Amino acid sequence: MTATDLPRAPETVTADPYNAQTPPAAFAERMTPVDAFFVRDHFGIPRLEPHRWRLSLGGLVEAPCELGYDELLALGRRELDLVLECAGNGRSLMAPRPPGLPWGERAVGCARFAGVPFQAIAARAGVAPRTIEFVFTGADSGEAHGRRVSFERSLPVDVALHPDTLLATHMNGVPLAAEHGAPVRLVVPGRYAVADVKWLVGARAVAEPFTGVFQTDEYVYRASRGTPDGPVTTMRVKSLITAPEPGAVVAPGAELTVRGWAWSGGVPVRLVEVQVDGGNWHEAGLARPSGPYAWTGWSLRWTPQRPGRHRLLARATDALGETQPLRAPWNAQGYGCNAAASVEVLVRMPGNAQGTAAAQDG
Ligand SMILES: Nc1nc2c(c(=O)[nH]1)N[C@H]1C(S)=C(S)[C@@H](COP(=O)(O)O)O[C@H]1N2
Ligand SMILES: [Mo]
Numbered sequence: 001m002t003a004t005d006l007p008r009a010p011e012t013v014t015a016d017p018y019n020a021q022t023p024p025a026a027f028a029e030r031m032t033p034v035d036a037f038f039v040r041d042h043f044g045i046p047r048l049e050p051h052r053w054r055l056s057l058g059g060l061v062e063a064p065c066e067l068g069y070d071e072l073l074a075l076g077r078r079e080l081d082l083v084l085e086c087a088g089n090g091r092s093l094m095a096p097r098p099p100g101l102p103w104g105e106r107a108v109g110c111a112r113f114a115g116v117p118f119q120a121i122a123a124r125a126g127v128a129p130r131t132i133e134f135v136f137t138g139a140d141s142g143e144a145h146g147r148r149v150s151f152e153r154s155l156p157v158d159v160a161l162h163p164d165t166l167l168a169t170h171m172n173g174v175p176l177a178a179e180h181g182a183p184v185r186l187v188v189p190g191r192y193a194v195a196d197v198k199w200l201v202g203a204r205a206v207a208e209p210f211t212g213v214f215q216t217d218e219y220v221y222r223a224s225r226g227t228p229d230g231p232v233t234t235m236r237v238k239s240l241i242t243a244p245e246p247g248a249v250v251a252p253g254a255e256l257t258v259r260g261w262a263w264s265g266g267v268p269v270r271l272v273e274v275q276v277d278g279g280n281w282h283e284a285g286l287a288r289p290s291g292p293y294a295w296t297g298w299s300l301r302w303t304p305q306r307p308g309r310h311r312l313l314a315r316a317t318d319a320l321g322e323t324q325p326l327r328a329p330w331n332a333q334g335y336g337c338n339a340a341a342s343v344e345v346l347v348r349m350p351g352n353a354q355g356t357a358a359a360q361d362g
Pocket of ligand 1: 037038039040041042043084085086087137138139140151179180181192193194195196197198199
């Protein structure tokens, strides 16, 4: 069965390389099903067999080494529920639309990852004190900015050696799927998912800032084509409305539940507010998240009265006091779009033909 035969397969954005966003139905679940989880690939999908996989650890370490899959599994196991969000998520909402994949709002998902803290492997090799970063290498490569490169990203040494930075082998209880980085990928809580190098085959300790294409050309905030303002790192506070679905038709006087998810880069969500047609903001109820890096469920009862189209907005605020802006913050490459979530619904009496026509011309 191919991905497109699955009832809840991701919605393809580009076929080659394969990029796809999570379908709305998958957000009904706290953990986004693997089959429905968004995929972001810059090059092709390498097919790596676990029993032939090797990770090389080198650079400024006392004892460079290689590690196989079973050796990795033997080093421990830690489970974490993590939101993964592409830094380009929401780009198509920016005006003018920056170049890059035209993501809607669904290049995001939350899954339970299991793996081994990178720290455990680094400790075995012994990290030289001069180390400022670790560079992580994926098995995929191709042409980018006129160069032939591997997919490589670096992390500051304290982030790389944080006990929650994992070499993940499992997602939602099953071994990683090929498109999500099998057999081993990096996952870094709280950061935009570009940090989460898939098909991981190498890690090296370095004493200078890494300047690879995906570190300094791509995945940086720039006001214009000029000097970058800084790299894409922590996920900005954000929310998603999962019900009602866009264009839903509801009867006046019928109570419904507006619900969704909210998250911020490793910081708890403190508040979610919902607004109808530009009126007052109403505080939604928050559910307890399944872990410090998981998303927070929120909901609010709403009884629409007036027939017609209604615009619902949701905005989250995190424990640091950061709130989603109403309009997408623009930057030249379209990263970090965290504008308030928005959905339009149609309220009409059942069987009202005019309402039906109005629903269709939207
Ligand atoms: N090796 C490799 N790792 C990668 C990428 C890639 O193209 N190659 N894409 C990154 C980006 S930009 C994102 S958003 C996440 C997406 O992870 P997913 O496809 O499992 O959802 O993987 C990251 N890791
Ligand atoms: Mo991404």
